[in-house]
Amino acid sequence: MTEKDTTQTSESEIAVHWQEEDYFYPSMRFIAQANMTDPTIYDRFSLENFPNCYKEYADMLDWDAYWHTLLDTSDAPCWKWFVGGRLNASHNCIDRHLAKNKNKTAIHFVPELEEEKIEHITYQELFVRVNELAALLRDFAGLKPGDRATLHMPMSAELPIAMLACARLGVIHSEVFGGFSGRACADRIIDSQSKILITMDGYYRSGTLLDHKKNADVAVELALKEGQKVDKVLVWQRYPGKASSPTPMVAGRDYFINEELKKYRGQRIQPVSMPAEAPLFLMYTSGTTGKPKGCQHSIGGYLAYVTGTSKYVQDIHPEDVYWCMADIGWITGHSYIVYGPLSLGASTVIYEGVPNYPDAGRPWRIAQELDVNIFHTAPTAIRALRKIGPDEPAKYDYHFKHMTTVGEPIEPEVWKWYYKEVGKGEAIIVDTWWQTETGGFLCSTLPAITPMKPGSAGPALPGIHPIILDEDGNELPAGSGKAGNICIRNPWPGAFQTIWGDRDRYVQNYYARYCKDPKSKRWQDWPYLTGDAAVQSQDGYYRILGRIDDVINVSGHRLGTKEIESAALTVSEVAEAAVVPVAHDIKGKEPDLYIALKPGVNAHPDLEKRISDAVCNEIGKIAKPRKVWIVKDMPKTRSGKIMRRVLAAISNKRDVGDVTTLANPNIVEEIQAMMRK
Ligand code: WTA
Numbered sequence: 001m002t003e004k005d006t007t008q009t010s011e012s013e014i015a016v017h018w019q020e021e022d023y024f025y026p027s028m029r030f031i032a033q034a035n036m037t038d039p040t041i042y043d044r045f046s047l048e049n050f051p052n053c054y055k056e057y058a059d060m061l062d063w064d065a066y067w068h069t070l071l072d073t074s075d076a077p078c079w080k081w082f083v084g085g086r087l088n089a090s091h092n093c094i095d096r097h098l099a100k101n102k103n104k105t106a107i108h109f110v111p112e113l114e115e116e117k118i119e120h121i122t123y124q125e126l127f128v129r130v131n132e133l134a135a136l137l138r139d140f141a142g143l144k145p146g147d148r149a150t151l152h153m154p155m156s157a158e159l160p161i162a163m164l165a166c167a168r169l170g171v172i173h174s175e176v177f178g179g180f181s182g183r184a185c186a187d188r189i190i191d192s193q194s195k196i197l198i199t200m201d202g203y204y205r206s207g208t209l210l211d212h213k214k215n216a217d218v219a220v221e222l223a224l225k226e227g228q229k230v231d232k233v234l235v236w237q238r239y240p241g242k243a244s245s246p247t248p249m250v251a252g253r254d255y256f257i258n259e260e261l262k263k264y265r266g267q268r269i270q271p272v273s274m275p276a277e278a279p280l281f282l283m284y285t286s287g288t289t290g291k292p293k294g295c296q297h298s299i300g301g302y303l304a305y306v307t308g309t310s311k312y313v314q315d316i317h318p319e320d321v322y323w324c325m326a327d328i329g330w331i332t333g334h335s336y337i338v339y340g341p342l343s344l345g346a347s348t349v350i351y352e353g354v355p356n357y358p359d360a361g362r363p364w365r366i367a368q369e370l371d372v373n374i375f376h377t378a379p380t381a382i383r384a385l386r387k388i389g390p391d392e393p394a395k396y397d398y399h400f401k402h403m404t405t406v407g408e409p410i411e412p413e414v415w416k417w418y419y420k421e422v423g424k425g426e427a428i429i430v431d432t433w434w435q436t437e438t439g440g441f442l443c444s445t446l447p448a449i450t451p452m453k454p455g456s457a458g459p460a461l462p463g464i465h466p467i468i469l470d471e472d473g474n475e476l477p478a479g480s481g482k483a484g485n486i487c488i489r490n491p492w493p494g495a496f497q498t499i500w501g502d503r504d505r506y507v508q509n510y511y512a513r514y515c516k517d518p519k520s521k522r523w524q525d526w527p528y529l530t531g532d533a534a535v536q537s538q539d540g541y542y543r544i545l546g547r548i549d550d551v552i553n554v555s556g557h558r559l560g561t562k563e564i565e566s567a568a569l570t571v572s573e574v575a576e577a578a579v580v581p582v583a584h585d586i587k588g589k590e591p592d593l594y595i596a597l598k599p600g601v602n603a604h605p606d607l608e609k610r611i612s613d614a615v616c617n618e619i620g621k622i623a624k625p626r627k628v629w630i631v632k633d634m635p636k637t638r639s640g641k642i643m644r645r646v647l648a649a650i651s652n653k654r655d656v657g658d659v660t661t662l663a664n665p666n667i668v669e670e671i672q673a674m675m676r677k
Helices: 003-017 028-033 052-058 089-101 123-139 158-169 182-192 213-225 257-264 300-312 331-343 362-370 379-388 412-422 503-510 561-568 605-618 644-651 666-676
Strands: 069-072 080-083 105-110 119-122 148-152 172-175 196-200 202-205 208-211 232-236 254-256 279-285 293-298 321-324 347-351 374-377 402-406 428-432 466-469 484-488 528-536 542-547 551-554 557-560 574-584 588-597 628-631
Touching (some): 052 300, 080 300, 089 158, 105 123, 105 362, 119 123, 123 158, 123 257, 148 158, 148 213, 158 279, 158 331, 172 182, 182 279, 182 605, 196 213, 232 257, 254 257, 279 331, 293 300, 321 362, 331 347, 347 362, 402 412, 412 428, 551 574, 551 588, 557 561, 561 574, 561 588, 588 644, 605 628, 628 666, 644 666
Parallel strands (some): 105 347, 148 172, 172 279, 196 232, 321 374, 374 402, 402 428, 588 628
Antiparallel strands (some): 069 080, 105 119, 202 208, 466 484, 528 542
């Protein structure tokens, strides 16, 4: 058995021991108001009706020119949707709502400091601010359609304003999660060849005003070393007119946006009419190799898909107040804080800080204050809030109709607390399974139609047709009790188009595994490999078990083991590094880092700290190892491969299994003894 197979089996064993849970049903009150109550939607979106079913989503958008070809597969597996169509995403998220809803709040920005006022931005104000920024980006920054701009911004109203201003010009935005380091930002600037960086001087996190500007300086410097020159760094001030960061501005390179904007007051920019299949943004994500991949999402297909799923799965109506606690720096924020809700004309909440600041009641006070009725978060936040404030929700007078969980599998016990305490038994829950690559949801219940089952993502969405395959490509049918690789049989409009600048890697990573004929132009021959293991129960519901590749899901954030290992290797004393996931009751998983030193170097607590710091500096604090274990040697196969499976078993205090075939079996006992100390 290979190393990888064993890791998979251990994930699926966990699942087999989980019991089937009972269904929960939506209330009549929810059903009476729901956007989608017609169960024939599953027939309308059946494989027989593919791809024509997706006209329904396209028709939720405003088109400058209507498309002529729904799905073009001639460049398989780079699918093109709504070919011939032209549209603009910023028009669809802003301008088209003005006639009826200009006075309605588009964005509620909630600062982390509770004494600071919440900012309510109407659609009209959003229109004005996006237009003025678009004018600045075009005329001052020189951005043209098809150019890339890197954004390294924290949770702020200015972040969607910057995204939408780019979209208005047909500029491709690439937002880097605010918590990432300058190094991580540099890698993304280089890969996307961005000449413009948009950032913010500071932001609050757990009550501290962080210096964010310094990351921009690091990013620009490192990018230059690798040949990518950033011409202008555009800096928003957290408090306009007041410095929030001690890092100085660089003359001739750095500009305060709020200052420069004064020159563009009153300017209006006609939304650039873009081809449907032009890219809207890049979102970098971790994969099997060290280098992050820039997932390229289209304007027409992506926007149609997130609009359709926001309407049917999130049940967003224009009168709803919708709060997704994810970070806009991840795909969830792009699709389900910015593009989906704004395309439907809802009010979307953006919260700057952490959920438990200053205490575990904060989210519920925000919900009460803004009368939020749709709430969206991740299991890691639910676990944390349950642990530190299990009785807090009951103290506040808010009422959700709908709640989402996303990002990792949720334990049935945690699901039930979410349902009973946070949702007060009134709100339905959707457990939405999807990925950066997929643009929008793949599996989830339809809230008014299919019942909920704790711990299960539910059936596939209408128009998504998964299949679970074993290593040999045989289908594992519903109810088989066996876990396998979950794939999607058909393309869908939200799917990413390619990896920016690396089509081969796109084909190799996602399609080569089960492709029936590499020359085929038929979508039927190209199942999409999600990289997750799953089981399908008798009722057709999918339970997602976790990644089959080298990705660790920490608090719902995807980190590549290779990225962490290469960060550790930047410390000159380190010879070898191996990262394994360790179970954590709040974060889901945490990375444990094993290190073998170069000959002649001695272990030292200071060295452990330097290695840990290197990981934080290279990637960001979210990747900080639980512990750096300096070991004499790594457990290895005779061919010299590090046995991460054995290290994972040690870290998780599981049985290491048969290690007699290792080149150095004694090291296993030595490491275990070291950890017991
Ligand atoms: C995992 C986040 C179980 C999965 C939207 C996937 C989930 C990876 C769920 C993608 C869920 C996401 N249940 N696991 N509801 N949602 N995952 O790209 O392993 O940050 O492949 O996208 O998160 O993470 P990403």
